[in-house]
Amino acid sequence: MGTEANPQQLHVDTYLVASGRPGRSPGASVNVPVELTSTYAADGAVNYARSGNPTWNAFEEALGGLEGGRALVHASGMGAISAALSLVPARGTVLAPDTTYNGTGDLLDAHEQAGGTVVRVHATDTAGFLAALESADLLWLESPTNPLMDVTELDVVLARSRELGVTSVVDNTLSTPLLCRPLSLGADVVVHSVTKYLSGHSDVVLGATVVGDTERGREIGERLRRHRTLHGAIAGPMEVFLALRGLRTLAVRFERASASAAELARRLEGHPSVARVRYPGSGAILSIDVAGDADAAERVCAATRLWLHSTSLGGVESQLERRRRHPSESREVPANLLRLSVGIEHVDDLWADLDRALAAV
Numbered sequence: 001m002g003t004e005a006n007p008q009q010l011h012v013d014t015y016l017v018a019s020g021r022p023g024r025s026p027g028a029s030v031n032v033p034v035e036l037t038s039t040y041a042a043d044g045a046v047n048y049a050r051s052g053n054p055t056w057n058a059f060e061e062a063l064g065g066l067e068g069g070r071a072l073v074h075a076s077g078m079g080a081i082s083a084a085l086s087l088v089p090a091r092g093t094v095l096a097p098d099t100t101y102n103g104t105g106d107l108l109d110a111h112e113q114a115g116g117t118v119v120r121v122h123a124t125d126t127a128g129f130l131a132a133l134e135s136a137d138l139l140w141l142e143s144p145t146n147p148l149m150d151v152t153e154l155d156v157v158l159a160r161s162r163e164l165g166v167t168s169v170v171d172n173t174l175s176t177p178l179l180c181r182p183l184s185l186g187a188d189v190v191v192h193s194v195t196k197y198l199s200g201h202s203d204v205v206l207g208a209t210v211v212g213d214t215e216r217g218r219e220i221g222e223r224l225r226r227h228r229t230l231h232g233a234i235a236g237p238m239e240v241f242l243a244l245r246g247l248r249t250l251a252v253r254f255e256r257a258s259a260s261a262a263e264l265a266r267r268l269e270g271h272p273s274v275a276r277v278r279y280p281g282s283g284a285i286l287s288i289d290v291a292g293d294a295d296a297a298e299r300v301c302a303a304t305r306l307w308l309h310s311t312s313l314g315g316v317e318s319q320l321e322r323r324r325r326h327p328s329e330s331r332e333v334p335a336n337l338l339r340l341s342v343g344i345e346h347v348d349d350l351w352a353d354l355d356r357a358l359a360a361v
């Protein structure tokens, strides 16, 4: 790529617009093209498209700069998570929060069923993490956790993990690099469901891993790249093109959605149909425990007209879901909890729809 964008010299919103572009030669395209090919003429940098693609390179350059490392794009967030979990030995010990994104939770259960060990600590129990790190092979963190919105002291836990040489992974999907850059806190690997905020328009399923630009980071990055190539969970160039287009507006979307989330959290506090608001103080996701049972929470989802009742998050459209409707969701998640992903609509329209739907409790 011939971009001149340097994340060290630009504000992040400028970098998002400028990075991952073709060089500025006369007549050059402003966007990297969607390169549809399965193979390349011999003796070039890449010979087969399961190993690389110029459209991937542009996205990887942009995301790598954002996180302060080197990125790899994967077929989905789960593809990225699977690659990161391949870093733990088959019978090794993973230390993780007791509630994570449920797909990750299912893979951790599978690790245990295959003879490995998983030590689970409450996300806010810093002392518990520090003690359990002594015998861990891999530390898995998510902050805030999905959907309980618990915040782990990443800096403290990651610093100790680094001291002990324990490989650490942070799922940064909910925070995005705008709120948190885990590599700068000592993480070895960042994973993303690019499907969510980075793409931002609910039209793409994609994932990414990012490692530090250090000798250790490059060594881990090569293992992740090998996993991607050999297991074959690779991204389609069209999806990557769309993700890079979405990334251009990440700062504007996230700023707007975060401001609305803060305002909705404030208005929901003390609402007669809401027993508890779980909002970590930043970001665009919050969860609420409705003042009623699971059926009451389902009625709220069915009653919204603007909020979309659906299972994803991070799109321009606001979405809500009762997470326990998924049998694999952690039992730590209350049955009456609704996760709200705040989009970029006008906050007063969002409030009017939610307030009216909450009457269904």
Ligand SMILES: Cc1ncc(COP(=O)(O)O)c(C=O)c1O
Pocket: 076, 077, 078, 079, 101, 103, 146, 171, 173, 174, 192, 193, 194, 195, 196, 205, 206, 207, 312, 313
């Ligand atoms: C925090 C988090 N990580 C990972 C994933 C999985 O990503 P994908 O659906 O792109 O495979 C999700 C999906 O909801 C998620 O919320």
